[in-house]
Each structure stands twice: as structure tokens, then as C-alpha cells.
Amino acid sequence: MFQVLIAEDEIWIRDAVAEMVERLAPQFNVAGEVGNGDEAWSFIQEHWPSIVITDIMMPHKNGLWLCEKIDQAHLPIVTIVVSGYDNFQYAKKVMRYGVTEYLLKPLDEEELHGALKRSIQRLEGMTEIHEGVLNIQKFVEHLPEMSRHTVQSELNNLLTAIFKLKLTTPSYRKSVFAILSSKLNELLQAFGTQQTHMSLATEDEQAIRKHFTDLIQAWILIYPQYADQSGNASIKRVCEYMDVHYFENFALARLAEMSHMSISHFSMLFKKTTGQTCLNYLNLIRIRKAKELLQEPDLKIYEIADMVGYSSLPYFNRIFKQIVTITPVEYRKRMGL
Numbered sequence: 001m002f003q004v005l006i007a008e009d010e011i012w013i014r015d016a017v018a019e020m021v022e023r024l025a026p027q028f029n030v031a032g033e034v035g036n037g038d039e040a041w042s043f044i045q046e047h048w049p050s051i052v053i054t055d056i057m058m059p060h061k062n063g064l065w066l067c068e069k070i071d072q073a074h075l076p077i078v079t080i081v082v083s084g085y086d087n088f089q090y091a092k093k094v095m096r097y098g099v100t101e102y103l104l105k106p107l108d109e110e111e112l113h114g115a116l117k118r119s120i121q122r123l124e125g126m127t128e129i130h131e132g133v134l135n136i137q138k139f140v141e142h143l144p145e146m147s148r149h150t151v152q153s154e155l156n157n158l159l160t161a162i163f164k165l166k167l168t169t170p171s172y173r174k175s176v177f178a179i180l181s182s183k184l185n186e187l188l189q190a191f192g193t194q195q196t197h198m199s200l201a202t203e204d205e206q207a208i209r210k211h212f213t214d215l216i217q218a219w220i221l222i223y224p225q226y227a228d229q230s231g232n233a234s235i236k237r238v239c240e241y242m243d244v245h246y247f248e249n250f251a252l253a254r255l256a257e258m259s260h261m262s263i264s265h266f267s268m269l270f271k272k273t274t275g276q277t278c279l280n281y282l283n284l285i286r287i288r289k290a291k292e293l294l295q296e297p298d299l300k301i302y303e304i305a306d307m308v309g310y311s312s313l314p315y316f317n318r319i320f321k322q323i324v325t326i327t328p329v330e331y332r333k334r335m336g337l
Contacts (some may be wrong), residue, residue, distance in 0.1 A: 002123060003031040007040040007054040007066060008082070015314040017053060017082070017107065022318075024113045027120070029284055032279065033315055038260065041069055042252035046277050048133055049077065049125075050060045051119055056083040056090055071097035073182070074175030076126040076133060082107055092278040104297055126223030128165045135161060140183050141268050142279040143241040148220055155216050159209055177208060184215040188222070188262040235273040236257040239281070246285045286310070287323045294328055297337050301328050 004021055008014040018030045031049050034040045034142070036058045052070065056063040063081060073118050081094050084105040091102045100122075101115040123130075139158050147156060162176050238255055255278060256266035270278050286308040293304045305316035320328050 002028045002051060002120070004028050004046070004051045004053060005032045005034070005040060005043055005049040006030060007034050007037065007052065007063065008060065009035045009055065009058045011035075011312045011315075013055075013105070013107075015312050016238065017049055017112070017131055018318065019314065020107070020109055020112055021053070021116070022165060024116065028116060030318065035059070035311075037063060037066040037069075038253060039065055039251050040066050043079070043279070044070070044075070046252060046279065048075075048130070048137060050130065051078045051080065051116070051125055053080045053082060056081060056094075064090070064097075066243070067094050067097040067099055068135070074171075074178055076123050076129040076172075076175075078121075078126075080115050080119065088226075128173075129172045129176055129326055132162055132165055134178055136176070136180045136183060139180075140187070140264070141271055143187070143219065143268065144272050151220060154214070155212060156209075163205060180194070180212065181215070183264055184212070184219065186262050188215065188218055189262065200228060204288055231261075231269050232273055234261070235270055238270070239274065242285060246282065246289060247307060248312075250278075250282055251308070282309075283299040283308060283319050283323060291324070291331065294332050295335060295337065301332075304328070 005286060006014055006017050006021070008017060014033050014035075018033060021028050023031055028051070031047055034043055038061045039053075040052065040054065040265060041061070043049070052066070054063040054066055067079055067081065070079055078101075079094075079097075079099045080101040080103065081090075081099050082103045082105060083090055086267075094102060101118065103115060108122050132161045132263070135158060139154060142154075143151065144193070158180075160181075162173065221262075240252070241258070242255075252263055252267070256263045257302050259266050261269070267278065270276075274281050276284065276290055290304055290308045293299055293307060294301075299307075302313045308316070310316035310319065317327055320331075327336070
């Protein structure tokens with residue numbers, strides 16, 4: 001199952017695209033829906049989708065910015081651009097960032113289906129690099145739980161696994177190392193430690209291992225600061241805030257800022273503390289509240305969707321079914337309402 005992120009500020013278009021994806025291509029799952037480039041970038045760093053379908057013109061950060069960020073980070077993601085602007089200048093710009101699918105609004109189902117089928121072919125060549133990225137995310141998320149000895153051992157295992165990846169081009173391996181270096185540096189920067197950059201030009205295994213060993217040694221030195229209760233207390237405050245203000249429009253960057261942490265640091269600590277990603281935690285709160293409200297027969301389902309913080313009824317229905325396995329209408333029927 002390939003995970004898809006949809007970035008589109010017009011809610012009705014976002015819903016239509018999500019429905020097309022799940023109707024036309026059963027091997028794809030819409031993992032997230034966001035309204036601008038900032039939210040999309042935060043989602044990517046936490047959930048690592050395989051495909052991003054993005055509009056060009058969005059508030060805050062637009063689709064061009066998002067395509068450039070994905071390209072600069074060498075992420076194993078296929079990007080499909082959707083635009084209402086029949087302007088070849090936009091197409092030329094996104095092509096510069098490795099985008100090969102450029103679809104015009106109003107979106108045609110057959111064109112989207114074709115783009116998704118072609119994306120599968122591209123993703124098959126990225127399977128190992130995507131696996132490498134997921135292993136990096138797992139390593140970073142579990143850093144706080146590891147002892148000094150275990151950290152170094154797990155790092156060595158991770159580096160060995162990356163060196164053994166059977167990739168189509170050497171640049172992909174460099175991309176995986178760049179992602180790992182960026183993740184560790186972001187964590188260190190959160191504690192005021194100077195970043196240590198690695199030259200992507202080097203292919204010397206010893207030099208690469210030394211670079212990451214230095215980063216991990218720096219982590220071990222600051223770990224006592226990280227291990228105190230201040231971080232957990234910050235996450236607890238965020239959770240308490242979300243429990244009360246679940247109906248608000250949350251962005252990962254905003255919650256990280258509330259905790260005075262970088263997005264990577266916040267995401268790692270949040271998952272360690274709660275066992276859930278931030279988005280999953282929020283959805284669980286919202287759906288739990290929705291189940292309570294569904295027992296009120298006078299409330300319309302679209303009203304409940306709005307009350308718990310979902311921008312549209314179709315989006316609410318999709319999230320509800322993902323978590324509860326049945327639709328809100330079916331849930332009410334089972335409750336005898």
C-alpha cells in the first residue's frame with residue numbers, strides 16, 4: 001500500500017482528489033490532507049509518504065516551494081503537481097525539481113489514474129531508499145531509549161544496512177546519508193550544539209562512519225539534558241492543550257514552537273511519550289469526541305465534523321472509518337439511533 005499526501009488549499013478540490021485516488025487506485029491510501037506547503041513539509045517529516053499530490057498556488061508556502069524542498073532533501077517521494085494555471089513556466093520550474101507529472105485543473109480522472117500508474121513504476125526503483133529512510137526514522141525515534149552502548153551499536157547496524165542497499169545510482173545512497181545527517185544535526189541544534197555537515201562528495205566508508213560517530217558522541221554528551229523531565233512535561237502540556245482545543249486547526253510547526261523545540265525534536269519526543277505521531281493522536285481525540293456527539297440524535301453529522309475540527313464532511317468520514325472501521329452513519333445505526 002502506497003501512502004499519499006494531498007496538499008490543496010481548496011477543500012472541495014482536496015476532497016475530490018482524495019476520493020479519486022482511493023476509488024481509482026486501491027493500492028494507494030490517502031494518509032493525509034493539508035492546506036499549504038508548510039503543513040505538507042511537516043507531515044512529510046513525520047509520516048514519509050510515497051506520493052505527494054500538490055497544488056501550485058497555496059497560502060503560506062506554495063507547491064513550488066514544496067517541490068524544491070523535497071528535491072533538495074533527495075527524498076524518495078514521487079510528486080504529482082496539479083495546477084489551474086495553464087502556464088508552461090510553472091511546468092518548467094517543477095521539472096527542475098524532478099517532477100514529471102503536471103496535471104491541469106479541472107482534474108481528469110483518467111489523467112490522474114495514469115499519473116498514479118506511472119508513479120508506481122518510479123516508486124519501484126525507490127523501494128530500497130524508502131526503506132532506508134524509514135529505518136532512519138525508526139532509529140531517530142528510539143534514540144532517547146537507548147543506552148550509550150546501544151546507541152553506537154544501533155548506529156553501526158544502520159550504517160551497514162545503508163551501505164548494503166542495492167540502489168540504482170550511487171547518488172541515492174548519498175541521499176540517504178544526507179537525510180540521516182540532517183536528522184541528527186536537527187536534534188543537536190535543538191540543544192545549541194553546532195551542526196556538523198558531511199560532504200556528500202565523499203564515498204569513503206571510514207570517513208562517513210566517523211562523521212556519524214562524531215554526531216552520536218555529541219548526542220551522548222547532551223543526553224543527560226534530554227533525559228530530564230522538562231521535555232516530557234512539555235509534551236504533557238501540549239497533549240493537555242490538544243485535549244481541550246482539539247477542534248482548532250493544528251500545525252505540527254505550531255505545536256513544536258509551543259514546546260520550544262525543532263519539528264524533528266518535538267516529533268521524536270511526542271511519539272516516545274505518547275506512542276503516537278502527533279497527527280494520529282489528534283485524530284484519536286477528535287474521533288473519540290465525535291463518537292460521543294453521534295449519540296446526540298439532533299446533531300447532523302456534518303455539524304459534528306465541524307465541531308471536532310474537520311474542515312469537510314468527506315475528510316471526517318474517511319478518518320472516522322480509518323479509526324473505527326465503519327462510517328459515522330453506520331456507527332449511529334449500531335447505536336440504534
